[in-house]
Structures are given as C-alpha cells and as structure tokens.
Amino acid sequence: MAPYVVIAIIALVFPWISRVTARKYRPIVTKSAANQAGASTRRITIMDLVTLLVLIIFAGTRSIFVGTDTSIYAVFFTRIDPGDWALSIEASPFEVGYTVLALVVKMFGGNFTTLLLVASTITVGAAFWAIKRIALDVPLAILLYVLLAFYLTPMNLLRQGVAVSLVLLASTFIIARVRLRGLIVFLCLIGVAASFHATAVIVAVVILLLRRVRITFRNALWILTVGAAGVTAIWASGWFSAVIALVNPRYEIYGDIQATGGLGSYLILGFTIVLALWALVLRPAREDAPLATLVLVGCIALLLGTQFIYAVRFADYFTIFLVLLLPNVLKTAEVATGRRVFLVLVSAAYYIAYLSNFGDLVPYRSTISL
Template sequence: MAFWVMVAGLVAFSGFRHDTGTDFPLYETLLEQLDPTQAWWPQMVASPQDPGFTLLSLICLSISSDVQLVMIVSAVLTVTPMCLALRYSSKTLWFSMLLYVLLAGYLFPMNLVRQGIAVALNFYAWRYLDSHRERFLLINAVASLFHLSALVAAALQYVLRNIRPGRMFYTTVAVIAAAGIAILALPVDSLLAGNDSRYLEYLETARKNALDIGVGTIATIVFRLGTLVYTGSARSNTGEHRRFQVFATATLPFLCVGVFVSAVARMELYFASALLILLPRVAVSRQPRMLHITGIVMAASVYFVATLLSFYDLLPYQIWVPSPTDPWFAGW
C-alpha cells in the first residue's frame, strides 16, 4: 500500500504541473494542432512527434481538449514502470526511489516527455534480458513508438548484458569517449559551411551554445565518475551487479560526446538507471552503513539542487487546479 501511495504522489506532482518546464509550451502548441474528430492515421504520419505519443495525444484529446490530460497520462506511463522496475530489482526500495528523485531521473521527463516514457519502458524491460527475451524486444518496440532512440539503447544493452567490467572494457569505453571528443572538437565549421558566411556564423553559434550546455554535462561526468569508482570498488561477483556496473559505465561515452552534441548526451538516460540499484546495494553492504547512506544522500541532494537550478526550468513550479470552465470538463 505504501508503495502505491508513493507512486501516486510522484505521478500527481509530475502530471499536475502546468506551464512548468522548458518544453511545456512546445507540447501545448503541438497538441493544439491535433484534431481527434478527423482521421487519425494521416495526423500520425504528418505529426513531428513520434507515432506512439501522437496516438496517445489523440486518445486523450478525444476525451478532453485540455492538454493537461496528456500530461497526467504521460506521468503515469513514466513513473509507474520506473517504480515497478525498482521494486523488482532493488533490495532497499525506499533508498532507490529516493535516488530516483535526487539523481534527476524523476525530473527530466517533465521536459523530455516522450523520451521519459521510452526510458521508463526500457528500464522496466531489463528484467527480461536473461529470460523471456521476446518480452524485452516487445516492450522496447513499444518504447520506440514514443522515442526511436529506445531501439538503439535496447540493442546496446543486449550486447553489453554479459560483458564483465574488466580492464579491457574500461579501456574500450575510454577510447570510444576520447575518439568522439576528438572528432567533434575538430575545427570543421569552415569545411561544412564552405564559402557561405551565413552558414559559418550559424555553425559557430551552434557550437558555442552546445559548449555552454556542455558545462553542465562536464559536471555530470565528474559526478558520474565518482559514483562509478564507488560502486566499482565493491567486491561483488553477482552477474547482476556486473551488468549494472557495465550499464552505468556505458553512460560516459554518451556524456563525453554530449559536451558537443547535447542530443547524444540524452542517450545516457537509458543506462543511468542502473545507479538507482547499484548505489543502494553498495551502501548498505558497507560499514558503517549509516555513514555510507548519509554520504550518498547528501551528494545526490547537491546534484539534485544543482540540476534543478540549472536545467529544466521547473522553478517556479505551477500546479494545475481544475475549474468547471476548463476544457477538461467538456463533454462530461
């Protein structure tokens, strides 16, 4: 019962936000272009959004023309699979759910709504990596309808599922990350732009904006390296621990390349969920236990505050309060 109360609270806080977050006005505008009274398939084909999210939007808009219903249903599809996956894999559920919030896994879907749903479904599917692999494929196929990147993440996870986190693996990760940085750091703007000064100016501006965003990504890399050293120093021979360590380490190449291309950094979201299980397991296995738990919570709290103040534009938080004049009640 307590579990579902926590889930309901997380769903409500996310789903009932209104005009909060950098992407909320964008989704509002896009949803206003959909008409559930017209044929759905042509709208799904023409929509700039993924077909699964467009279909979900049309279903919700056929019930109420208020965009808020889409946000509430999206929150259910994001929070519920994440929490169910944590309940399945975590031995200290309260700790994992706390880190789910503090490590910003709960925050990012308030902006990246479609990818948030895809990441949650992908994380839920991890339980089927060893058995019932057809379910792993099916769930990720559904996730890809909300964000195509889920297929790339699922393929990588399937390849990495039995890799041992040894020296060769860490060296490979470092080489891939360094190669990505080296390629993207090259001064290729003039080559891409040719002799057109307009394109050259555009590329230079884009690179500058990417580097501005990359400062936060670099901070995330530093924090991630610290957590990986902590979890990697734990002496555990279980295959599950090794898999989660490999998945968590796989975030680094995406983050390193993401310093220059922010969209690539978002791929790490599919792998970072491993820390929600790894960190609590390592903390409760060490002595003094309370000291380790307190240290992780304090570090995660600093990360949470820094993320909240720097990204997502979630402050000030505004809550949606329905009234009889809202489109929500139309047709009821």
C-alpha cells in the first residue's frame, strides 16, 4: 500500500509546486471572466514533467502480478510474431490498435515492460493533456485523477484504460463548442481509442448526442431513476448484447444478466452519485454543464452495474469527467478551502478503499530492481 500512498502525495505536492512556480496563465478553451481567473495554460513546467514521468513509470513498470489482466497481456505478448503481422493480427483476440502496438514494440526489440510503458504514456499523457486543456484548477484535477482511482483502473483494464483517456481528451475538443477542426480531432482520437477498445465508438455517439443537454439538481434524481429503469429494461431484453456484438463479438458478454455487482459496486455508485449531485448543487457554468451530464450517464451505468457487472465497463468513460467537473465547479463557485480539503480527504479514503477491494493492485511490485 505504501507505494500508492507515495504516488498520491506526489500527485498532491508536485502539481501545486508547478502552479506556484508558473506565473503566467491564460485560458485555452473558455473565455468567461471566472474562467480567465483560474484557467490552465499550455505552458508545461518542470514539475509538470516530473509528475507526468513519475505517474507513467510507476504504472508502466509494474509487475505482471499487479492488475487483474496484466499477466494475460504478458502471455499474449510472448505469442505474437512480428515477422508475420497478418497472422498475428488475425489470431489476436484484441483490437487491431493494441495488437499493432505490441507488434511494433516487439519488432524493435522491446519487452513487455516496454509495452506497458508505452501504454501508460498514452493513458496518463492523454488524461494529463485533457486536464491541462480545460481544468480551472489543474493541481486539484490531477490529484482527483489519482484519488478517484482513474489512474489505477488502467492497471486492471489496460486496453480500456487507454481508450478511456483518449475519449476524455477527445471530448475536450467539442465540449465547449463544435468547430470543424475540433470535430476532426475528436473523430481521429475516437478512432484511435476504438482501435484499443471498440466500446469507445458507442461512447462517442452518446457524447455527441448529449453534449448540449443540461442537467440540473432538480431533475437529476428523476433522470437517475427513470433512466436506470429504462436502460435496465433494454439491457435485460438482450437488445444491447446484440448491438454491442456487432461492434465486437467478444463483448456480447457485457449483456450477461447473470453477472451482478457486489458491495464494491455499491460503494463506487454511492460515492460517485454524491459527488455528481454536489457538483450540480453548485450549479456548473454553461460550458461545464455537459461534463455534469456525462457524469450522470456514468452514474446510470454504475447503477446498472449492480445488476449487470459488465455495465461498469462503460461507467469509467463517463465518470472520469469528474476530474474536470469538480475542479471547475469549485473554482467558479469560489467554494471555501475547507470544503476543498474535505473533498480531498474523502477522496483519499475512497482511494484506500479502492486499493483494498478492487483488482490485484496490492502489494505493488515493480520490474525495476533497486
């Protein structure tokens, strides 16, 4: 557990030092007066790079015994043949993007740790870039990225972790407004994400459909109840399984009504709903309202996950927007420091609970010998 605590401390201290040492800030996406006061900048400081490097190395040098599916990918890596790409891609049970990445790494003499480092660079780098683009409180956003376990999840779900971060980054190009260049970037990033996990296609459609929907606290509970009931009916009918099987036949099991969530699913659900409702109470600014809508979609997916465990796989795509929503809402609403500290403390407790109950993350073991 200790290595993860150190990572959380680094995520707390280093970004704060970066903000203190960076004197000039200018808004990137938003232009309101409130946002100009706290908007992040494209300027990357030394401490930003150090933070990014530490997070990448920690995740990328983990042992094959850390994470639920790391050993599976390690075995797959030993079996692919860079001398026969066509056969390797055809025989691969994974999407072409991940398979090609593994082939390229192996072709240039890299080992499985090299592949993990490359995947971690994409995952953490994309999330970091998304935060720098539109988060109004970058240090808090980076800290929440770690404490709310979005940094940990890719250690258990490697390919989907890459896809989730790329979808998050892609969304920052269309959340505030849709322009041709932003839409092109969005579609390109979604294409890359889908090449790692095909579910990104479905998520992209949902984001495009809901990006203009504004949710308030008053109708949030009603939407959670009715939305969950409606989606549950669709899911249980088998219709969803048929649709997702068209995207990738392997994902037909996502509609398995026999696989239900346990106590951990309720923990994540309850905590996420509380955070989402708190953000809505603080009334997100117009440009941040779509973030709240997407988080609410994630809550519905988590609610479904209590009955259909594979629905949780879709939740991460949407709940990760909390790392952008909460810092922006707290900054715009000028929430007192005490409440921010309370949020960090509660999130830290959630972080410890997640480590203790999900995946095979503890104890942490590294491939680096000291």
